[in-house]
Amino acid sequence: GESVGLHLPTLSVQEGDNSIINCAYSNSASDYFIWYKQESGKGPQFIIDIRSNMDKRQGQRVTVLLNKTVKHLSLQIAATQPGDSAVYFCAENIKGNNRKLIWGLGTSLAVNP
Amino acid sequence: GAGVSQSPSNKVTEKGKDVELRCDPISGHTALYWYRQSLGQGLEFLIYFQGNSAPDKSGLPSDRFSAERTGGSVSTLTIQRTQQEDSAVYLCASSLGLGEETQYFGPGTRLLVL
Numbered sequence: 001g002e003s004v005g006l007h008l009p010t011l012s013v014q015e016g017d018n019s020i021i022n023c024a025y026s027n028s029a030s031d032y033f034i035w036y037k038q039e040s041g042k043g044p045q046f047i048i049d050i051r052s053n054m055d056k057r058q059g060q061r062v063t064v065l066l067n068k069t070v071k072h073l074s075l076q077i078a079a080t081q082p083g084d085s086a087v088y089f090c091a092e093n094i095k096g097n098n099r100k101l102i103w104g105l106g107t108s109l110a111v112n113p
Numbered sequence: 114g115a116g117v118s119q120s121p122s123n124k125v126t127e128k129g130k131d132v133e134l135r136c137d138p139i140s141g142h143t144a145l146y147w148y149r150q151s152l153g154q155g156l157e158f159l160i161y162f163q164g165n166s167a168p169d170k171s172g173l174p175s176d177r178f179s180a181e182r183t184g185g186s187v188s189t190l191t192i193q194r195t196q197q198e199d200s201a202v203y204l205c206a207s208s209l210g211l212g213e214e215t216q217y218f219g220p221g222t223r224l225l226v227l
Contacts, residue, residue: 008153032214043117043204043218044156089155093214100146100169101216103155 008087010108019077021107023090028071030092034101035064035075039086047075047088077109085111115139117219119205125225126195134190134222138207146216147180147190148204156204162188163210195226 013019025033031052036044050057050064050073057064063076073090087108091101118137126132138145147159158172162182173179177195182188192199202223206216 034215036218041220043206043220046215046217049215091156100158100161100172101156101214102158105155 008106008108010110012110012112013080015080015082015111015113017080019075019080019084019109019111021075021077021088021109023073023075023104023107025071025073025090025092025104026102027092027094028068029094030102031095032093033064033066033073034091034093035062035073036089036091037084037086038089038106044089080109080111082111082113085109117205117207117217119203119219119222121222122220123223123225125227127227128197129194131191131193132195132224134192134203134205134224136188136190136205136207136219138186138188138205139217140186141209142207142217143185143210144208144216145182145188146206146208147188148206149174150202150204150221152201159190159203192224195224197226200224200226 034049035047037047038044048059048062048064050066055066061078065074077084087106089106090104093101120135143164145162148156149159150156160180161169177193180190202221204218204221206218208216
């Protein structure tokens with residue numbers, strides 16, 4: 001048979017490797033960006049955020065990079081673990097847009113033991 | 114205290130019936146959001162409440178959808194005359210509001226319309 005439906009981009013990595021998840025955002029007026037992690041059957045969970053006046057922000061094992069010139073956002077996960085397996089969403093907030101986040105489609109990260 | 118809670122966790126209904134979905138935000142959070150997530154998709158904004166201001170309903174897909182927030186806390190999303198295309202996970206999120214954008218999500222309600 002033939003499958004129908006949208007398939008999320010998938011990134012498959014080996015446990016212990018670093019992961020890089022990319023996101024292109026749409027609006028040059030966006031001033032705030034967030035990465036969320038969504039595990040199966042759960043709501044999205046906040047990972048890290050960054051404002052447009054910054055290029056880089058680091059958290060625990062995660063780093064977010066923002067390139068405003070090409071409207072590109074990336075999430076780097078160091079030493080990826082099986083528990084990192086999830087769908088990762090980037091979201092942008094357009095300045096003055098009443099704090100409604102605009103969400104990307106998501107990237108599925110699969111960590112192989 | 115506890116995070117955002119939603120009920121029911123799962124709901125199966127027949128086409129044409131009305132359903133009510135409940136969201137209890139984090140205590141003290143003035144902003145509350147409803148989203149819809151279809152299988153394998155991103156989040157679709159539905160409605161946003163901020164304090165006592167008029168809600169932003171710009172994301173509601175049709176007049177069959179409505180939401181209330183009583184007392185600035187609990188919110189109910191109502192879908193009237195449900196259709197099969199309403200089947201999705203309905204997610205609620207809350208934030209401190211007043212410029213604090215980080216949203217904290219509940220586990221969602223999985224709605225299946227037969």
